[in-house]
Amino acid sequence: MALSVAVLGATGRQGGAVVNALLHAGQRVRAVVRDPAAPRARALTDRGVAAVPGDLLDEASLAAALEGADAAFAVTTPFEDGPQAEVDQGTAILGAAARVQLPHLVLASVASADRDTGVPHFESKQRIEALLSRSEVPWTVVAPTYFYDNMLGDRDSLLTGRLPLPLPPDRPLQQLAREDLGALVTAVVADRTRHLGKRVEVASQAITPAQMATALEHVLGRPVRPVQVSLGSVHANSADMGAMWDFLNAEGYSVDIPALHAAYPDIAWTTFEDWACTLSQWFTTS
Numbered sequence: 001m002a003l004s005v006a007v008l009g010a011t012g013r014q015g016g017a018v019v020n021a022l023l024h025a026g027q028r029v030r031a032v033v034r035d036p037a038a039p040r041a042r043a044l045t046d047r048g049v050a051a052v053p054g055d056l057l058d059e060a061s062l063a064a065a066l067e068g069a070d071a072a073f074a075v076t077t078p079f080e081d082g083p084q085a086e087v088d089q090g091t092a093i094l095g096a097a098a099r100v101q102l103p104h105l106v107l108a109s110v111a112s113a114d115r116d117t118g119v120p121h122f123e124s125k126q127r128i129e130a131l132l133s134r135s136e137v138p139w140t141v142v143a144p145t146y147f148y149d150n151m152l153g154d155r156d157s158l159l160t161g162r163l164p165l166p167l168p169p170d171r172p173l174q175q176l177a178r179e180d181l182g183a184l185v186t187a188v189v190a191d192r193t194r195h196l197g198k199r200v201e202v203a204s205q206a207i208t209p210a211q212m213a214t215a216l217e218h219v220l221g222r223p224v225r226p227v228q229v230s231l232g233s234v235h236a237n238s239a240d241m242g243a244m245w246d247f248l249n250a251e252g253y254s255v256d257i258p259a260l261h262a263a264y265p266d267i268a269w270t271t272f273e274d275w276a277c278t279l280s281q282w283f284t285t286s
Helices: 013-024 039-045 059-066 083-099 120-134 148-159 178-190 209-220 231-237 239-250 257-263 272-283
Strands: 004-008 028-033 050-053 071-075 105-108 139-144 162-165 173-176 198-202 205-207 225-228
Touching: 004 013, 004 059, 013 028, 013 071, 013 178, 028 039, 028 059, 039 050, 050 059, 059 083, 071 178, 083 105, 083 120, 105 120, 105 178, 120 139, 120 239, 139 178, 148 162, 148 209, 148 272, 162 209, 173 178, 178 198, 198 257, 209 225, 209 272, 231 239
Parallel strands: 004 028, 004 071, 028 050, 071 105, 105 139, 139 198, 162 225
Antiparallel strands: 173 205
16 A cells, blocks of 8 residues: 655655655655745645655754655755754654654754764754754664765866865765665665664665766766865855865765665665766756
């Protein structure tokens, strides 16, 4: 029997990947969005998703949106209004889930948020996880690493044969395809008992900037070289991102990738190379 799953942040990249995977698995999806009449929300309704209003800072609206759902996936963000606003979002989500006695809340965090990283947006997620662990809401935490598609934010550099990252070319970085995250969340929702009270860190592959550049060469049909961006320039633009890249250069994520993949053998676990091969149209210039 299909489950009714509410997705908070359904029009974003994480939520969108979860929506896609849930629909593919035959689950009934309810998108919790700010404005059900907005174009992205209407695009979801055209696919059979029920769009309902909900504000991540308004517990009452979230409770109404979650009423009657079998499970919910929720992602919070510090990048609009800061880390405290993210904690406030998590508090509202937990309050709403408790109010309607939601059977299963799947909360998106970040890998290594349970460690002392000093990264502001890791620490805000850690604070939400602490609130979650003390609540009576049945929960699972999924904690992704760095997403493959983060590099697409600098298309111009890629088109000129440069892959800029604040990382040595030979240092592996654990990364993840959003499609794999969607598949993992779908597996968690489908097997509630196995996952209650558990924290699952998620990565598809550990790959170096040099290896990423080689994979991108096949897509672009031209040389691509990794360029190590200075940590100082990252800090100058964002203290939060600077702290994250300091952590990734020092300790880095520590997902046991072989154990994870063995635990979820039905997930494709997309390599960076296979993911990059899907980008031909994205790289096409007019």
